[in-house]
Amino acid sequence: MLIDKNNLPLVAEEFMNDVHFEDVEIINELYETVQKYKNDKTEDNKNIVIEIYTKWFNHTVDHFKGEEDKMLELHFPPYMMHKGEHERCLEHMRYIIENFKNSGDEKTLLKYLEVDLINWLVNHIQTMDTVTAMFFKTGLSPCAMQH
Template sequence: MLIDHHEIPQVDMDFMNEVHKEDVDIINNIFEHILKYDGSDESATAIDKLYKEWIEHTVIHFQNEEIKMQEMRFPPYLAHKGEHDRALQEMRNLFSHWQQKRDIQALKIYFIETLPAWLQTHISTMDTVTARFFATGQSPCGGGVC
C-alpha cells in the first residue's frame, strides 16, 4: 500500500473526505500494478486502463469541487482551480510519457516521491480551507478579498 487512509487529513465536508478515500483506493491499486509490472503488453494494458480511470475520476472530483466553489463564490477559487489544472496536466503528461516510452521508473518516481506529498499538502491546505468555507461560509481571505 502506497498511501494509508489514516494519513489523509479529514476536512469539514463529508463529500470531500469520501472522494479523497476513493482517490487513495485508486492510487493504491495503480501502484500495486506498477510494482507488479513485468514488461508485458498485458501488464502495461492493465496500468493504462487503471490510469485512464484515475484521470476520469480526478476530472470529476475537481469539477465537483470547482462547481461548488463557484456556486458559493469562494474568494480564492482561481488559485484552487489553478492547482487542480496544474496537477491534472502533470498526471496527463506522465501518462503520455508512459504510453510512449513504457518508462516504469518515471511512474514509480511520481507515485512514490511526488503524488503522496502533493495529495497530503493539497488536502491539508487548499481543501481544508475550501471545506471550511463550504461548511461555515467564512472566507479564508479576511474580509473576502484574496
C-alpha cells in the same frame, strides 16, 4: 499499498473526504499494477497500468469538478487559485501517462507516484481543500479566518 487511508488529512466536508478516500483506493490499485508491470513487463501488464491510470484520471477530473462547481455556487473568493492547482495537477498526470505509454519505462511513473503525487495530494488537502471545506461549512473566507 502506497497510501494508508488512515493517514490522509480530513477536511470539514464529508463529501470531499469520501472522494479523497476513493482517490486513494484507486492510487493504491494503480501502484499495485505498476509493481506487477515492473516485475513482468508484458504488453498486458502495461495495458492494465494504462487502464487503471485512465480510471484514476477520470475520477480526478470529477473530483476536482465537484469541488469547483461548489466553489462557484457559493462564490468562493480564491476560486481561481484553487482551480489553478487542480489544473496543474491534471497537466502533470497527463504528462506522466503519455511518457509511460511512449517509453514503457515505469521508473518515472513510480517516482511520480511515490514522491511528487503523495506530496502534492497531502499538501493540497491540508491547504486548499481544508480552507475551501471550511468555507463551504461556515461561509468564512480565508481572509476572514486570519483575523
